[in-house]
Amino acid sequence: EDQVTQSPEALRLQEGESSSLNCSYTVSGLRGLFWYRQDPGKGPEFLFTLYSAGEEKEKERLKATLTKKESFLHITAPKPEDSATYLCAVSVSSGTYKYIFGTGTRLKVLA
Amino acid sequence: NAGVMQNPRHLVRRRGQEARLRCSPMKGHSHVYWYRQLPEEGLKFMVYLQKENIIDESGMPKERFSAEFPKEGPSILRIQQVVRGDSAAYFCASSPPGTGNSPLHFGNGTRLTVT
Numbered sequence: 001e002d003q004v005t006q007s008p009e010a011l012r013l014q015e016g017e018s019s020s021l022n023c024s025y026t027v028s029g030l031r032g033l034f035w036y037r038q039d040p041g042k043g044p045e046f047l048f049t050l051y052s053a054g055e056e057k058e059k060e061r062l063k064a065t066l067t068k069k070e071s072f073l074h075i076t077a078p079k080p081e082d083s084a085t086y087l088c089a090v091s092v093s094s095g096t097y098k099y100i101f102g103t104g105t106r107l108k109v110l111a
Numbered sequence: 112n113a114g115v116m117q118n119p120r121h122l123v124r125r126r127g128q129e130a131r132l133r134c135s136p137m138k139g140h141s142h143v144y145w146y147r148q149l150p151e152e153g154l155k156f157m158v159y160l161q162k163e164n165i166i167d168e169s170g171m172p173k174e175r176f177s178a179e180f181p182k183e184g185p186s187i188l189r190i191q192q193v194v195r196g197d198s199a200a201y202f203c204a205s206s207p208p209g210t211g212n213s214p215l216h217f218g219n220g221t222r223l224t225v226t
Contacts, residue, residue, distance in 0.1 A: 097211030
């Protein structure tokens with residue numbers, strides 16, 4: 001069964017304290033891996049797409065990497081405004097195109 | 112540069128009433144996905160539609176729930192005879208035609224409360 005697992009569930013960081021969020025997946029027919037940010041009361045906001053192992057994408061303080069079994073979202077010198085829930089999703093081809101989401105990591109950055 | 116538009120943002124229904132949730136996809140997007148989210152939980156897939164076609168409804172309860180995406184107008188998620196357990200945030204997402212390589216773009220959801 002296709003599955004996406006994110007860890008940790010919650011993470012508290014001091015401002016400037018770098019860390020990484022993990023997204024491990026067990027799927028057949030991976031089409032792409034996506035990272036999203038979700039703020040309370042809002043829909044997920046797209047951040048990155050990764051397609052193949054070894055690929056990296058970067059945007060401001062965020063950097064996403066991909067291996068054959070997992071992806072990491074590295075947060076360098078976070079600020080309080082980076083506080084949000086970060087969601088990982090994979091798209092798989094199994095008859096139709098499914099997008100499967102993990103349960104997210106709730107990040108809190110303290111000033 | 113309109114994104115995915117969902118309305119209403121908040122919907123309150125009494126048990127037994129009907130709820131109709133609307134979603135207009137991004138311009139140029141012909142694929143619509145509906146997801147449900149409970150507090151502290153992830154997004155659960157419900158249904159995937161293209162114009163005038165339901166492609167995959169494997170995540171949608173067999174009874175009381177239906178979805179459509181007509182040739183003209185928004186996609187509609189309809190819940191008949193709502194129960195308290197239907198209270199959740201319902202998100203719509205859209206993508207362009209393609210091969211599953213494109214990210215989904217989400218609206219800000221409809222928060223359904225059943226009293």
